[in-house]
Amino acid sequence: MKRFAIATMALAALGGAGSAAFLYSDGPSAMMAGETASAPASLDAQQGPSAAPDAWGDIEKAADPVERRLVSLGRGETLMQVLLEADVPQPHAQEAVAALKAVYDPRRMKSGQPVEVMFDRTGNEDRFVGFAFQPAVERSVSVSFNGVRFQAAETAKKLGRRAVAAQGVIRSSLFESGRAAGVPMNVLTELIRNYSYDVDFQRDIQPGDRFEVLYEQVVTEDGEVVAGGNGHILYASLTLSGKEQAIYRYEDSQGIAEFFNAQGSSIRKALLKTPIDGARLSSGFGMRRHPVLGYSKMHKGVDFAAPTGTPIYSAGAGVVEEVGPKGAYGNYIRIRHNGEISTAYAHMSRFGAGMRRGARVAQGDVIGYVGTTGRSTGPHLHYEIVKNGQQVNPLSVTLPTGRNLEGKELARFKGVMANLQQRFNAGGDQVTDGIGLVATTPPTGKSSTPGCDRKRGC
């Protein structure tokens, strides 16, 4: 009966009318009868078992003996309709929705959005005093009656970054295994893109190969992941056929961030080894109808099997030397990179925008899309490296490499590298009550600034 005592005490403190729901309130059980009901106990007592999860923001302090009814927007429903369904008198609902527009456009609310509708129960009749909702985990919006009129307020939670670690064994493709390990799509895309300088994703990946990745995530101070908050890769490692290739994100003393290998050499190369969206490659294992050929005397290029329409990238910066249909090659583009080396791409379904003789392309530009034009048995990219007019084995071509860190910069990089390795080994950054977070700006939206709100400023 201890709980009952606390609940009635809280009620007495509030001077409100009782209801069955209050009896179930989960007050602090260690509290002894006879102790003065403190503010938190009163707050607990207000919330029955059907009450909304803890709201945060000013509304809780501003509105005291308030009943919160949790409703949500149905498909195609407006906030106005939801308020009317919750028995809010029309003039009050209109006034409150109009007030909301000062901080939030109600048309941006999505179906399924939970809304707390608040009623003051102290009088004879429940009186509508406002509503609150969270359009995003880091942002809360409320409208409350201040005695004269409805007023809108917005609060933003503090945001921070933390590192998340993931790893796994590759079964069919890096993309599929990464997804299975819970790695977000955009992180995998960045991972594959960065390894495309060094890895031929069609031929170099074998079942049993391993991956590791440490990536940033933007979270609120209580650890909720912010929508669109998956940030950069900090560290990654691929172990292919027993050989480990690790990359580390390093921001140099000039503030330029790039990936370097463990020796402090930039991972960038003049040509991409996988000049196609590697996330969409079909596994080469057991493909009999459309064999994915490597380089040989009989086949002077390398094939990448991917669905029709998969983007094809220029392997390096250069100038379009030839573009158009070319016999057995089908739709064909050749790009000249320097006086010696060109790359050629065949069987395209169509060309990228602006592809004409003499056009300049940057490394990674979309030059066309996978197809099966010309002499081809299924959708794939046939890719050739042409050296002094002759197709050559891509493995035989030595390419100029990027930047090598030296001296103080290299020493600084080694420190960053050790830190990233340590954080990966620890399974990512542990965050408790905002401690362990690195301050950051929100990844999306323009309205919320961390640590600031519209009323108080920063």
Ligand SMILES: [Zn+2]
């Ligand atoms: Zn081919």
